[in-house]
Amino acid sequence: MTSLAERLARPEIRNLPRFELSDRGCPAAVRLDANENPFPPLIDGPLAQDLNRYPDPRPESLRRRMAAIYGVAAERLLLTRGGDDAIDVLIRAFCRPGEDAVLVRPPTFGAYAHFARMNGVRVIERPLGPDFSFDAETAIAAVREDGAVKLVFLCTPNNPTGTVTPVADIRALAKALPDTLVLVDEAYLEFSESGSAAPLSEALPNLLVLRTLSKAYGLAGARVGALIGDPEVLEMAGRTLPPYPLPGPCIRAAELALAPSRQPVVEARISRLTTERRRLAERLTDSGLLTAVHEGGGNFLLLDTDTPEALAARLNASGIKVRPRPQVSPGALRLSVGTPEENDLVLAALGVGAPRPPGRRADISRDTRETRIAVAIDLDQAAPRRVRTGVGFYDHMLDQIAAHACISLILDCEGDLETDPHHTVEDCALALGAALKAALGDRRGIGRYGFVTPMDDAEAAVSLDLSARPFCRFEGQFATDRIGDYPTALTPHVFRSLADSLGAAIHVRVTGEDDHHKTEACFKAFGRALRQAIRLEGGDVPSTKGVL
Numbered sequence: 438m439t440s441l442a443e444r445l446a447r448p449e450i451r452n453l454p455r456f457e458l459s460d461r462g463c464p465a466a467v468r469l470d471a472n473e474n475p476f477p478p479l480i481d482g483p484l485a486q487d488l489n490r491y492p493d494p495r496p497e498s499l500r501r502r503m504a505a506i507y508g509v510a511a512e513r514l515l516l517t518r519g520g521d522d523a524i525d526v527l528i529r530a531f532c533r534p535g536e537d538a539v540l541v542r543p544p545t546f547g548a549y550a551h552f553a554r555m556n557g558v559r560v561i562e563r564p565l566g567p568d569f570s571f572d573a574e575t576a577i578a579a580v581r582e583d584g585a586v587k588l589v590f591l592c593t594p595n596n597p598t599g600t601v602t603p604v605a606d607i608r609a610l611a612k613a614l615p616d617t618l619v620l621v622d623e624a625y626l627e628f629s630e631s632g633s634a635a636p637l638s639e640a641l642p643n644l645l646v647l648r649t650l651s652k653a654y655g656l657a658g659a660r661v662g663a664l665i666g667d668p669e670v671l672e673m674a675g676r677t678l679p680p681y682p683l684p685g686p687c688i689r690a691a692e693l694a695l696a697p698s699r700q701p702v703v704e705a706r707i708s709r710l711t712t713e714r715r716r717l718a719e720r721l722t723d724s725g726l727l728t729a730v731h732e733g734g735g736n737f738l739l740l741d742t743d744t745p746e747a748l749a750a751r752l753n754a755s756g757i758k759v760r761p762r763p764q765v766s767p768g769a770l771r772l773s774v775g776t777p778e779e780n781d782l783v784l785a786a787l788g789v790g791a792p793r794p795p796g797r798r799a800d801i802s803r804d805t806r807e808t809r810i811a812v813a814i815d816l817d818q819a820a821p822r823r824v825r826t827g828v829g830f831y832d833h834m835l836d837q838i839a840a841h842a843c844i845s846l847i848l849d850c851e852g853d854l855e856t857d858p859h860h861t862v863e864d865c866a867l868a869l870g871a872a873l874k875a876a877l878g879d880r881r882g883i884g885r886y887g888f889v890t891p892m893d894d895a896e897a898a899v900s901l902d903l904s905a906r907p908f909c910r911f912e913g914q915f916a917t918d919r920i921g922d923y924p925t926a927l928t929p930h931v932f933r934s935l936a937d938s939l940g941a942a943i944h945v946r947v948t949g950e951d952d953h954h955k956t957e958a959c960f961k962a963f964g965r966a967l968r969q970a971i972r973l974e975g976g977d978v979p980s981t982k983g984v985l
């Protein structure tokens with residue numbers, strides 16, 4: 438019995454000899470096998486590393502990381518040059534020019550029909566049902582009627598309508614058509630509440646899933662995507678890839694962006710975008726300017742209006758790029774969700790809201806050989822708070838700062854804890870200070886000074902000046918070496934690191950009996966002082982110099 442992949446593949450692909458690649462397996466060797474130039478280009482920075490060498494044709498660590506994020510085994514994932522490439526690769530591996538056909542359900546992503554036509558493959562169109570739903574029956578009937586359909590495209594959430602197709606309907610479709618490939622395009626899945634169809638592919642080898650780092654991970658410029666599914670089908674599809682599909686800098690950028698320390702900030706950003714999607718949809722619905730607002734499950738809205746050209750012109754006049762989508766429906770316009778400030782501009786341009794002062798937020802990353810840290814901070818929100826440094830007591834202490842300062846703090850660190858908590862503790866303080874500094878911007882309107890007096894059995898007093906001039910004085914002694922995995926001697930270093938990277942004068946004085954209480958009192962008091970110092974009290978820079 439031949440496999441599904443062999444039965445469905447184009448004969449040219451099935452019989453294609455393997456392309457010989459040079460072995461990347463021994464990095465220490467003198468590499469004189471690939472006619473590379475031995476001199477690296479004169480470009481600085483980690484992304485330029487090894488740029489004179491051919492990249493790894495099958496970057497295994499990126500593949501494993503993406504597979505882990507998508508919850509599948511690595512051998513069920515094929516890396517592609519963005520999601521677009523996944524579409525092209527499937528068509529080229531399985532659809533014979535002039536003979537086979539694909540089924541698409543408009544309005545949907547234009548690339549399916551585009552790549553099919555480019556490859557001489559017929560496109561059969563069956564419009565989506567009412568409310569833009571993808572009903573399995575219509576697709577099944579179309580495939581059975583035609584006889585030449587090799588590949589069905591199903592986009593969920595659908596671009597541009599946002600419609601989410603239930604996983605049960607996807608299963609019914611793939612099950613009813615065992616000899617037709619079904620590509621489930623999940624480019625926007627992270628923005629929806631829906632689960633992935635990927636687990637279904639274990640029992641249904643004709644079902645494939647497309648994922649991409651372009652949308653949820655903000656890596657559109659790096660062109661990294663993936664096909665998930667039956668390993669034999671993927672192997673056949675992979676034969677049509679160029680010898681070195683992913684550029685080296687893109688592989689490294691993707692690995693850095695997907696590091697575990699980045700994940701909490703990525704998730705917070707996705708949640709910020711879906712909150713904004715909801716807010717935009719509500720405000721635009723209330724505006725009365727539109728005949729329909731389709732919110733859906735992506736990072737965009739589909740709008741419908743009687744005057745799409747006029748609406749687009751109005752937004753364009755405010756410097757906001759949008760365009761009508763007449764191929765979707767005569768009055769359609771797709772609007773991507775931007776930052777809260779960008780969305781305010783949209784609402785203001787349409788006369789349904791006034792711009793607010795810019796949010797005091799910052800997302801930063803800080804990487805060294807010892808630690809990798811990502812921090813997201815919002816001085817005007819009290820939630821969420823998620824701190825994970827790997828040092829339990831320190832997590833608790835940083836959380837105390839955020840809780841008492843009434844700010845949102847997401848901080849995640851991958852540190853060399855096998856050596857000692859020292860690097861982790863100090864670098865997290867530096868990163869927190871840098872994030873606070875970035876969020877404060879020009880420090881306009883802040884109270885600037887903060888202070889607090891004793892609390893509980895321990896007495897900690899912290900006074901703080903967000904002066905932009907680093908200074909730290911710490912007065913206090915600890916009797917024990919450690920609290921859990923946290924070395925008590927690091928507490929003065931934490932405040933010094935904060936003072937340096939935040940640009941602040943920090944004075945800490947602590948007395949008392951119990952080291953746990955004394956340490957906690959310091960962090961709490963700092964949070965309280967910070968709360969006062971960052972409070973907005975007006976619009977001026979709080980200095981007679983006019984600048985901080």
Ligand SMILES: *Cc1c(COP(=O)(O)O)cnc(C)c1O
Nearest residue numbers: 519520521546596624649651662
């Ligand atoms: C953006 C998008 C993709 C793929 O994007 P890439 O940048 O090529 O990864 C795939 N499908 C849909 C529906 C999209 O909107």
